[in-house]
Amino acid sequence: MKFFRGMLGYMIAGMIVMSVWDGFAGPYGIAGGYAAAIIIIGPMWFMNHHVGLIHNPDTDAFVDMALGIGVTGIVRDIFLKGAGEFVDTLPTLLLVTLGAVIAGFVAPAVERALEKEGEVEHRAAADERPGPGYSDDYAKS
Incomplete structure (x- = not known):
């Protein structure tokens, strides 16, 4: 469902x-x-x-x-x-997919490098601590 x-x-x-x-x-x-x-x-x-x-x-x-x-x-x-128009878009779709794959590898590498250099401290997952204006009780419910 x-x-x-x-x-x-x-x-x-x-x-x-x-x-x-x-x-x-x-x-x-x-x-x-x-x-x-x-x-x-x-x-x-x-x-x-x-x-x-x-x-x-x-x-x-x-x-x-x-x-x-x-x-x-x-x-x-x-x-x-028609499907002919879709075939014309395949190069663009392939490049977008390639860009997404590259970004999937680059983003964590940049984040690790920033953490290693001390510019950004490691953050907890969003569900581990409440956002601004919310208490810990709200996050547990």
């Missing part, structure tokens, strides 16, 4: 973004893009993360709505424009 809820949450967010975003950003430019981000992404984030359609356990890698929105956009364009 968790998989179905997550898939539903990603699909709803993706379909709304792909259907409505251009209506804001097209005529109003950058300001319309910011307005779309607030009006569309805000409620979708609330629905998926706060209400809980997308479940991300602390032990798993965190996958946010961007992946679901991206996949929805790719599949939508395959249906609307």
Whole structure:
């Protein structure tokens, strides 16, 4: 059921973004893009993360709505424009994937180097201590 809820949450967010975003950003430019981000992404984030359609356990890698929105956009364009358009995007997708893999190796190396040099002290995991304004009792509940 968790998989179905997550898939539903990603699909709803993706379909709304792909259907409505251009209506804001097209005529109003950058300001319309910011307005779309607030009006569309805000409620979708609330629905998926706060209400809980997308479940991300602390032990798993965190996958946010961007992946679901991206996949929805790719599949939508395959249906609307044909698979030939998808083939044209493969070099870009491969480079984005390569960049993500490189970042996955570089980010921990930079963090370890900063810790070693004493510029940044090791931080506990987010669920080990409460954020600002929250007591220890709140974090345990």
